[in-house]
Structure formats: C-alpha cells, structure tokens
Amino acid sequence: MYSKNFLKSLFTAGISIAGISFSALISSQQKVHAYSGNPCAAEGSTASEGAMSADCDGTPEVMKVKFFEFGLCTSDPLTSSTFSRANCEKAWESEAGITVDIPACMSTDGCTLQGEVIRPANGTYSHVYLIANTHWDIKGRVYYNNETYYTTSVDKAESAFYNYSTPTNNVNNYETYTNKMTSMGGSGWGANGCFDWSESIDGQTPKAVLTNNLLVTATNQAECTASTKLIGSSDLATPITITSKTRNYQLTWDVTYKGLWVDHDAGNDPDGIGAGPFSVDLTVSE
Template sequence: MTTFKSQNYLLRLSTGFGVCMSAFLLTPEPVDANVCSLDNPSSINANGCYKTPDRYVVKILEMGLCTSNPLSGNDFEDDSCTATYTNTDGVEIDVAAGVATLSGGTSTRPASATYPHAYVKMTNTFGLKGSYQLNGTTYCSKSDATADGTPNCTAENFTETLQSFSGSCSNPYNADDAKASENLTEGTMAARLTNSSYVTATACDATHLVGALALTNSVVIEDSTEGLEVKFTVSNSGMTIIPTNNNGNVVGQFAGGPFQAVFSLY
C-alpha cells in the first residue's frame, strides 16, 4: 500500500524504500549559476541562473540501499545493494507538480541493517517547461529549449537528454564525459551515464543514468522501521536560464538544473 501526505514533493511508501540523491546537475553544459532574482536582473550572468521550473519529469526505474559503494569501480555493481523499488518499464514523476507517486513496480523492505550508501537508476531524458521575466520581457520555453520573448507567450514542454557531464561529446569520448561527482552536506555523490545494463558509456550514446551517494549519516533500518519518506524538490534549482550574451540581459535558452531528494525514516 502507498500512502501520501499533502506536502509538496513528498512521497511516502509504507513498504519502505529510499534514495538520497542530491544536486544532480542536469544542464547540457557546466554552469556556475546563482538563483534567479526578479529584483536583481544581474543575477543572470554569463553562467545563467537557477529557478523553479513549471515541469520537471524524471523516469525512475530503481532505487535502493547498499552496504558498500556501488560505484567504487568503473561500472555500477549491485552485489551489496538491496533494490527497494523497481519498475522494469520505469515510472515518470513530475517533481515540480507537487505530490508525486511511484505507481506500479515492486517495493521491497530492506533487511534490518546499516546502509551507508543509496542509489537511484533512471533514464537520462528529462521533461521540462518554464518561463522567466527579465528587464520587462517574459521569456517562455519553446519545444527546442530556446526562449520565446514574444508578448503573451506560453511556455512549451521540451525534452533534454544528458549525454555528457563535461558539456560536450568529445571525439573520442573521454572517460570523464560519463562521470560526475560532488561533495555535499549529505555525503559524496557520484553519477554515471550508462547503457541499459548500467555499464558506463564509452561513446555519446548513453540511455540511462545511475547515481550513488556515500551518506554522511548512514540509514539504519531496524525491525521497527516501517518505511522511508522521500522528498523531491526543484525549488530555485530545477531549471537553468541561459543568456545569449555575457551581459546576461537577454534570455536565449532554457535547460535543466539540479534536483534534490532527501529522506527520513518512519
């Protein structure tokens, strides 16, 4: 059985599952962006700025907990992991829409143990939509992710496929193109662009993304633990507004930005 609370971006499964992936950077090119501010147009500079999107769709295939790092090598290794949620076909959730649910699939309660690592598997395609007002002009996303600045524009859905963490698909494809890592308050995050078997990509043809977090505070599952609450949020981070020039006074493109997910036991 799945139960919910009426709180934005909150997901609660009574059978117990979890992921603590924080700050996946989904932009097609590296940025060092601030949060967008309507009161401070200079907040969008040559690097762009982050804002909350109207739509942020991810397709989740699996989540789980591990007793050792599943990305310590080049490829994902699940020998020490328990898949606490699986859906072979994947389930799409819009983490910008409010309450989300992982429908279908199989939820499994992990054994009582200490888990210092968590992971998530998903496709590397993301569905986005948004708008941004700058210097009196409202810019809306178009289906190709460019910006429409015509009066009374309407934001359109667009799809972003992540093929390289380095910002471009080099030729030959560099091993670092498929890897990313970041130190976070929750732990150290690592991510890999992979094929459908979760083997790290060696060319610009990845179809999936797997991320693992070495947790600062391990998840301790006890016999009395009923489940985990997972809160996804893209507030002030899920969309990148990219300018057309170094002055940052004209919006040229929309792109993805970081999403975060944190959990607590219940």
C-alpha cells in the same frame, strides 16, 4: 559548463509496504542540505528588472523523469565509473519505468507509483541510488530585463553532443522541452568525460553516470549520445538503519531554485534552459 547541465533536482519519496508515494515533505533535513547555487531572479523582484549576467538555478513547472529502480547501499555504488549493486539492496523497481512529474508531486499530497516494492534487509545504509532514463521533460520560466523567458521545444545545440531549450519571451511559444543527457562533464569534459558527473553539495557528493540498458557505463562520446539510462548515487548526510520495526522511509529532494538550469553565455538574457543536478537525504520511521 557541461557539468552544470545535469540534475540539481531534489524531491521527496516515501516508501512503505503498501507502495511508493512521492510526497512534498519540507523537513529540517531538506532545509539544511538544500543546494546553495545561484538562484534566478524572482518574479517581480528588483533583480528581475535588470540584465542577466551569470548562469542561475530556477524552479521548473514541469520536470518529468522516468524511474526504473531505487535502492539503499552500505557503501558507494559508484566508487569508479562502474555501477555495482554488490553492497546494495533494491527498495523499488519497475521494468517498464514509471514517469514522475516532480514539481506536481511536491505541490500536492504526493504521487503514488506502481511497481515492485522490495523490503531492504535490516542494516545500516550510507548511500542511495536511482536509475532513470536519459530524456527529461522540463518546462519553466525565468525573469530578467522586465521580461519573462520561457522554455520552448526547440533545441539550441551548443555542439554536436550538447543541447538545451531555446528560450523565448513569447508566452504563446511556452512549451515543454525534452532534455537528452549526452554529456555529463566528468573530470575532463568532452569525449573522455561525457559519461560521468560528480559534485560536492553541502557536504554530500552526488554522482551520476550514463549507461546503456544493461547498465554498462559509456566510455566515449558515441556511447554517451546513445545512452538510455542515467544512474545517480549519493551519500546520506546521516546513515539510516532499517530494522524489523521499520515501516516507512522517505527520500527527500527539492526542485525549488534547483531543477531548472539557465545558461548565460553573453548578452543580457538567457541563452538556454535545461535540467539542473541533485542532493539527497533519507529518514526512516517505525
């Protein structure tokens, strides 16, 4: 269960020599590679009139993530639990980090980020990586039992190191929740698997690890709990080639029925709401 509460989020980023713009492209690649989980009931649907019986993926209204770095790689930078840039090129970075509200960027013409844009060396790249913080602000709602259930700012701790938002059906308590990533649910979740996550999604394999500020991967639960950075990587469905003519490249994600993970343990309604996982594709243009 712990591995589900990571990030099924996908958004669209366009990077050019002028800066970075997070835009809302709905490309054929995105439709092909979108995550196919269990979508939560839509508002007003027949399913929303009935009881909740399984975990589902919803669409967040707010999903704020602070990003520090984005890069392209010729091989997987997370072949083990250790992150390596040896075969990577930075494409953008911000030492202080830039916070992006992904749903807001997708519903407008995009979001322009400040920071240092770095042109990657010419070549063919098969992987991408992102470095983000471990505290994600989320806000969203789901529909079951002819009710609407909202996120609150109240923690629902399932264990000493795993938590998510306590849902409410009172709209007056609808609030943003800060989801702290402390257990990724690796090959053996818990104290020995808290630091890593990997999942096969539509032929791609996104991965992530929890690290400290020096990007050293956590090795136990205490270090996972104290982690400050999350590094995610993914192979691309189709490798991209950067040439001297390349002027723009776009990283395509989507949070629709992905970015909000809704937990069901028992009963008829949601037990908790947290941030969901990711899948990535990239295109370039001249």
